[in-house]
Amino acid sequence: MFPPRFDYRAPRSLEEALALLAELGREARPLAGGQSLIPLLKLRAARPSCLVDLRYLGLDALGEEDGRLVVGATVTHAALERSPLVRDRYPLLHDAACVIADPLVRNLGTVGGSAAHADPAGDWGPVLLAARPVLVAAGPAGEREIPAEGFFVGSFETALAPEELLVRVVFPRRARGGGAYHKLRRRVGDFATVGVAVDLALDEAGAIEHCGIGMSGVGLSYVRAAKAEEHLRGRRPDRAALRRAAEIAAEEVHPVSDHRGSARYKRELVRVFTLRGLERSLERASA
Template sequence: MFPAAFDYRSPAALEDVLDSLAAYGDEAKVLAGGMSLIPMMKLRFASPEVLVDLGRVPGLDAVQETPDGLRIGALVRHAELEASELLRQRYPVMAAAAPLIADPLVRNRGTLVGSLAHADPAGDWGSVMLALNAEVVARSTAGQRVIPVREFFTGPFSTVLQPTEVAVEVRVPRPSSRSGGTYLKLERKVGDFATVGVAAHLELDNERIGRAGLALTAVGGHNVVAAEAEEVLAGAEPGPEVFAEAAEAAARAADPPSDVRGSADYKRQVVRTYVRRGLARSLELAQAA
């Protein structure tokens, strides 16, 4: 399969990327790992006139830890996050999700930031970033915007990013020292999209739950926060009772389609089960921290 013909730009400076996007607007698409965009172009679901490749732009391939948290550049591949000791130590939700993204070959090319910008409702990173309250840094010739991920997704494959903007970085706040989290994904086989995914993050505050982050994959038009469940958890004494209550609330936030991966009822039941398991695991990790 061949994509439709396009003009290819591979600038060596971010400013030139921004100029191209300013000039071509929605005729242009940004290419990072290409693991979603290229298949879509081959199937002619996407036929951009101009492809602006970030591949040669310096400074986008770093994972940096600052006192505030992580900064992950637009060219950081899933495989790098999968191998990261730092993530295993301090960002367990991310460490749990990274090896579950697609398959090992795709993880060598695909990027976290690209996955967010692509906004597939079955994308895993979206839920992880929602649970962790991350932010997307977008650049354009007009300047820079820092967008909370909780305001980022607007629908299937849709975000608040403007055609002239490029997502250059994701910022993940540093979790409190007594926190834990995980990502659970039901998939039919390696490389399949999630039937259901659940990202859970708990912070403990004097043996009660401080902030809780809970987000769901593949159960709606985009990755969703289980807001009611988060409220149930905040300030509560952690344990099976409140986790079960949160699981019911999360199931109400899920509006999954019935499809080849299962009926809506089945998927809602998976949400319940995974929320309970995810919170129990998060608590274990937080208590051990």
């Protein structure tokens, strides 16, 4: 199947790209890895008259700055998968990058494209909800910071305005922190039946200081297990507390039955993956 005819622009600077988006309005769509947008064009689910390629804007930096991890919007899933820094210090991101689709998609698909696309079965959404980075958008009026909790507005909907670009995602590095991502997919390359991201950090006395739990595949958008997080905050991470938090997370979600699994099965996956995620995060935080 071929996409409809479109104009293609490849600006060489962020300013040029933003000017094009402002000039063309809803007729234009940013193009990152094309792994979601091109299939949408082929299905006629999107009909922009112009694609604005983001590949030449220098948005592919990946590294630590002032103790935080800065991930440029066009950093690919594969770059995160292969980065020793990410593997050693940000294991939640590494876990997720390794289980997205297949190597072909990971080589082209980007973190910014995934966040902007906001597919409720995607893997970056739960990771962002758990790790609580700041997403930086650039638009005609300059840059603005959007906290992860406010970025996803609904199914395939974000807080980005049409004339804005997501330019980078900035992750905090937490002392005594650890994270983990668990995903069930029916076959290699599939989207998640359920995905659960956990990010936690301990205080100096060993109690849980930060806990983030994000999920995909269990709602119309990504879901945060806010009550389970609240249950753990300030507690010592003993087995009973972790088990109870996993049960609360399962009670908080309202999945629907579909071709990937029944609602009951998905709820049970949330419980099991939350417990595994908490245990693995704790191991990593204590290492």
